[in-house]
Amino acid sequence: MVVGSRRRTRLVLGGRLTVLSFGAVVMMLPFVYMLATSFKPNALVLEIPPQFFPHHPTTTNYTDAWTSNQFGHYFFNSLWVAVVTTVAAVLLSAMMAYALARFRFPGRTVAFGLILIGLMVPGMMMLIPQFLLAKKLLLLNSLWGLVVFYTGGNLALNTFLLRSFFQDLPHELDEAMVVDGGGPWTRFWRLVLPLSRPALAVVAIFTFLASWDEFTWALTIINDPSKYTLPIGIALFQGQHSTSWGLVFAASAIAIGPVIAIFAVFQRQFVSGIATGAVKA
Numbered sequence: 001m002v003v004g005s006r007r008r009t010r011l012v013l014g015g016r017l018t019v020l021s022f023g024a025v026v027m028m029l030p031f032v033y034m035l036a037t038s039f040k041p042n043a044l045v046l047e048i049p050p051q052f053f054p055h056h057p058t059t060t061n062y063t064d065a066w067t068s069n070q071f072g073h074y075f076f077n078s079l080w081v082a083v084v085t086t087v088a089a090v091l092l093s094a095m096m097a098y099a100l101a102r103f104r105f106p107g108r109t110v111a112f113g114l115i116l117i118g119l120m121v122p123g124m125m126m127l128i129p130q131f132l133l134a135k136k137l138l139l140l141n142s143l144w145g146l147v148v149f150y151t152g153g154n155l156a157l158n159t160f161l162l163r164s165f166f167q168d169l170p171h172e173l174d175e176a177m178v179v180d181g182g183g184p185w186t187r188f189w190r191l192v193l194p195l196s197r198p199a200l201a202v203v204a205i206f207t208f209l210a211s212w213d214e215f216t217w218a219l220t221i222i223n224d225p226s227k228y229t230l231p232i233g234i235a236l237f238q239g240q241h242s243t244s245w246g247l248v249f250a251a252s253a254i255a256i257g258p259v260i261a262i263f264a265v266f267q268r269q270f271v272s273g274i275a276t277g278a279v280k281a
Contacts, residue, residue, distance in 0.1 A: 038062065038249040061250035065237070071251060073226065074233030078212060079258065081143055081229060085150040085211040090204050092151065093158030094196075098188050100159070101166035102174065112163070118156035124216070126153075131220060140221050146229070150211040158203040165199035166192060201266040208262055212255075230255050 032052055039057035066072050099105075100112050130149055131140075139145030169192065177187050193200070215231040222228060228236075234255065237247045 034249045035253055037245060038253045040246060042244060042246045061246040062254065065247045065250040065254065068247065069233060069236045070225070070228075071233050071254075074228045074230050075254070077143060077227060078230035078255075081146045081150065082208050082212040082258075084147050085154070086204050086207045088147065089151045089154040089158055089207045090200060093155050093203065094162055094193065094200065095188070096155065096159045097162035097166050098192055101163045102171075102187075102192075103184075115156045115159055119160065123153065127216065127220060130217070134221055141223050141227065142221075143227055145221050146211075146214075146218055149217060150207075150214065154203075154207045154210055158207065161203055161206075162196070162199055165196055169195055205262055205266055209259060212259065 036052045036054060038061050039059070040051075040054045041056070041058055041060070096115075100108060134140050134145050134149065137145075137148075139148060173191055173195075174187055177191055182190070213231060214229075215235070218229045218232055219235075222232070234248060234251045237244050237251060
């Protein structure tokens with residue numbers, strides 16, 4: 001019986017690993033094809049059958065992509081917007097989540113319900129109201145217009161995730177700091193934030209990705225080419241009658257670089273945040 005149970009366990013484990021490995025390969029194939037195509041000369045981009053390992057790789061696409069259409073300038077525009085948005089959204093949502101999780105005040109439930117409603121509204125439905133608001137606030141054609149609305153758009157999800165994490169922190173620690181004379185701000189900065197690094201890493205990654213890859217709102221309010229962001233810059237490589245796919249894939253590979261770097265830096269905190277329930281419902 002024991003031998004049969006072990007064999008059944010191994011078969012189940014082997015089946016799971018097989019399915020997960022197949023899923024990983026399927027997910028990686030488009031990324032591998034993109035990287036392979038980015039190193040091909042433009043004449044060989046659409047060759048059939050496709051080659052995942054080009055015979056004569058070249059870095060010309062990367063050089064041309066970085067130097068064409070002010071792509072480098074767009075890259076740093078997106079980097080500035082994403083970093084500022086991430087810092088602002090994480091800080092503001094942490095404050096909101098701290099108040100909702102650790103304090104009792106009239107309207108707390110209503111406020112949290114409004115946040116949940118914000119998660120249910122599709123972003124495209126907010127496009128026209130946001131545009132009118134940005135026009136009133138003189139934020140059209142401005143990178144600050146991206147930062148303000150990206151920050152606002154990420155507050156609901158970030159607050160929802162952080163509130164769940166903050167609620168699980170032991171209340172005895174708050175009481176100990178109160179005895180030592182620590183006020184709400186002291187407890188927030190010196191107790192809650194240091195203990196919540198995994199959760200903060202999770203929301204920071206989500207916010208950075210959301211602001212780094214956003215295209216629709218940036219295309220809507222930005223008209224000055226000097227203020228274009230990276231997604232718009234990549235779209236410029238796609239012409240009306242033809243597309244330079246080698247340049248598009250090289251530009252996309254460059255755009256993925258900061259994302260991979262963020263995951264590499266915060267990988268341990270990200271996994272820890274998920275494992276300890278930072279993203280639980």
